[in-house]
Amino acid sequence: MGVVVVAAGSGSRLGADRPKAFVELAGATLLEHALRGVVAAGVDEVAVVVPADWVTQAEMVAVAVVGPAGPAGPAMTVVPGGAERTDSVAAGLSSLSEQVHHVLVHDAARCLTPVVVFERVIAALARGARGAIPGVPVVDTIKTVAPDGLITGTPSRDSLRAVQTPQGFRRDVLEQAHAAGVPATDDAALVEALGHPVLVVDGDPRSLKITTPADLVHAERLLAAGSRAPGHR
Numbered sequence: 001m002g003v004v005v006v007a008a009g010s011g012s013r014l015g016a017d018r019p020k021a022f023v024e025l026a027g028a029t030l031l032e033h034a035l036r037g038v039v040a041a042g043v044d045e046v047a048v049v050v051p052a053d054w055v056t057q058a059e060m061v062a063v064a065v066v067g068p069a070g071p072a073g074p075a076m077t078v079v080p081g082g083a084e085r086t087d088s089v090a091a092g093l094s095s096l097s098e099q100v101h102h103v104l105v106h107d108a109a110r111c112l113t114p115v116v117v118f119e120r121v122i123a124a125l126a127r128g129a130r131g132a133i134p135g136v137p138v139v140d141t142i143k144t145v146a147p148d149g150l151i152t153g154t155p156s157r158d159s160l161r162a163v164q165t166p167q168g169f170r171r172d173v174l175e176q177a178h179a180a181g182v183p184a185t186d187d188a189a190l191v192e193a194l195g196h197p198v199l200v201v202d203g204d205p206r207s208l209k210i211t212t213p214a215d216l217v218h219a220e221r222l223l224a225a226g227s228r229a230p231g232h233r
């Protein structure tokens, strides 16, 4: 199992003085928290994708997580990302070895994802799913709205899920999806567009995506409450 950890975003909505993945949360960077979760999931290879001028910094974080030689942990490589998230995923994907046949794509910004969520996605792939992603029920009523502001529909809430990462796929399927070069806000959408079935498994509220300063405060509270240590289930 290979993992692409995308950490090359700028974090404009967080507004920090550095790329979001290198912002600290309770004494460790978001990237370090994210990598500790990935390693606890017991994967074979990890491609860490960061802004081009943060590669050396990320390599130091990787060493801190798996050790200098890393014999006990997964092989970790750090590569520069691209302008859009899909470009960064593609860069990480192409750096994984030929031995990797299934890939998880994970946002470094979802740095407190519990191991059990990785396990659910990995289990679905092991059962033969071409794609599997975590999702949680939505609590608001969702409307579709036209550009003029008029509501065009109210989808049944029972059919809606807010989806998270890690998103797992058969490698050939994900590569085919990325080759299409279509813009999308998640990898599942690219795979769905090709007509492949993608399964939703249970996500977790602790997998929140740190996007704004309020999310960082929320994540700090989660950690202070002890709801996630490295490898927490």
Ligand SMILES: Nc1ccn([C@@H]2O[C@H](COP(=O)(O)OP(=O)(O)OP(=O)(O)O)[C@@H](O)[C@H]2O)c(=O)n1
Binding pocket: 006, 007, 008, 009, 010, 011, 012, 013, 014, 020, 021, 049, 081, 082, 083, 084, 085, 086, 088, 089, 106, 107, 108, 109, 110, 209, 210, 211
């Ligand atoms: N060109 C990009 C854009 C995003 N990401 C990664 O994709 C994940 C989800 O993106 P988001 O949380 O929206 O991060 P940013 O794009 O950095 O945030 P913002 O839109 O506020 O700038 C993050 O882990 C981010 O680092 C990436 O690797 N490469």
Ligand SMILES: C[C@](O)(CO)[C@H](O)COP(=O)(O)O
Binding pocket: 085, 107, 162, 163, 164, 165, 185, 186, 187, 209
């Ligand atoms: C992949 C994702 O985290 C699933 O919810 C999300 O779509 C990323 O979106 P962003 O606009 O890059 O934050």
